[in-house]
Amino acid sequence: ELKVEQNPLFLSMQEGKNYTIYCNYSTTSDRLYWYRQDPGKSLESLFVLLSNGAVKQEGRLMASLDTKARLSTLHITAAVHDLSATYFCAVDGGAQKLVFGQGTRLTINP
Amino acid sequence: NAGVTQTPKFRILKIGQSMTLQCTQDMNHNYMYWYRQDPGMGLKLIYYSVGAGITDKGEVPNGYNVSRSTTEDFPLRLELAAPSQTSVYFCASSYSYGRAANEQFFGPGTRLTVL
Numbered sequence: 001e002l003k004v005e006q007n008p009l010f011l012s013m014q015e016g017k018n019y020t021i022y023c024n025y026s027t028t029s030d031r032l033y034w035y036r037q038d039p040g041k042s043l044e045s046l047f048v049l050l051s052n053g054a055v056k057q058e059g060r061l062m063a064s065l066d067t068k069a070r071l072s073t074l075h076i077t078a079a080v081h082d083l084s085a086t087y088f089c090a091v092d093g094g095a096q097k098l099v100f101g102q103g104t105r106l107t108i109n110p
Numbered sequence: 111n112a113g114v115t116q117t118p119k120f121r122i123l124k125i126g127q128s129m130t131l132q133c134t135q136d137m138n139h140n141y142m143y144w145y146r147q148d149p150g151m152g153l154k155l156i157y158y159s160v161g162a163g164i165t166d167k168g169e170v171p172n173g174y175n176v177s178r179s180t181t182e183d184f185p186l187r188l189e190l191a192a193p194s195q196t197s198v199y200f201c202a203s204s205y206s207y208g209r210a211a212n213e214q215f216f217g218p219g220t221r222l223t224v225l
Contacts, residue, residue: 004152034215042200043153043216086219088152095139095160096204096212097168 002027002093006101014109016078021104023072023089031092032072034063036085037103043088047074079108112136114217116201122223123191131186131220134200141204142184143168143214144176148195153200159184160206191224198222 003026013019023032030066031050035043047056047071049065055064060083062075072089090098117132129181132165135142140161145153145168155168160221173195175187186193198221 031212042218045213045215048213049183090153095204096214097155097158098153098214099169100154101153110170 002029002091002099004091004101005100006087006089006090006104008104009102010105010107011106013076013079014090015080018078019076021074021076021087021089021099021106023074023091025070025072025091025099027093028067028070029091029093030067032065033090033092033098034072034074035088035090037088038085046087076106080107081110084108112122114201114203114215115173116153116199116217116220118220119210119218120221122225123188125191125193127200128187128189129191131188131199131201133184133186133217134182135184135203135217137181137203137215138181139203139205140181141206141212141214143202143204144174144186145200145201145202146170146195147219148197156186156199170221174186182196183196188222193224194220196224 034046047063052067054065056105059076063071077098085104091101114135116192141159144156147153159165201217203215
């Protein structure tokens, strides 16, 4: 059974700092997704990582995938308040059925 | 394009009542999904469909039923509502095409409370 774990689950950081969210998964998959959710809202797709070594960047966010280590990271550079949200990783467990991590609630303070 | 739409946005049910959550997508996606999100948790797959007439169970299907008679619509039926079904329900859709991204696009959600 595929399990997906994120850490940390809660992260409070100051504007301007860098930090990384980790997503570990338990069985082989070569397709991983990152989503953002604002309070009371739906999920917004951030990144799709399709192969080992894939790296995607958008603004202050960068995601990477290491399929051999079964690990993806979401790196935040010089955080700004607008990035405060909950971030989910999700792994394709086969037939495009996604298994989600618990989410990382990120709060960025001025 | 409206994308994925869901109705209703909010609903309160009494224990034992039934209801149908509606989901429609206008992107001509062949795959559709239903998830539930409990407070402070990730999403869990209830049911999914790979095309009209084809549905299958996800991780947490008990207490729910689905049907898919058209490409666009994928309603979720709750029979005999229980407090454990209090949750936010999200519908999603995606293409399935080879090695493409096949990312899932989510609707706005239905917040359901069972009392």
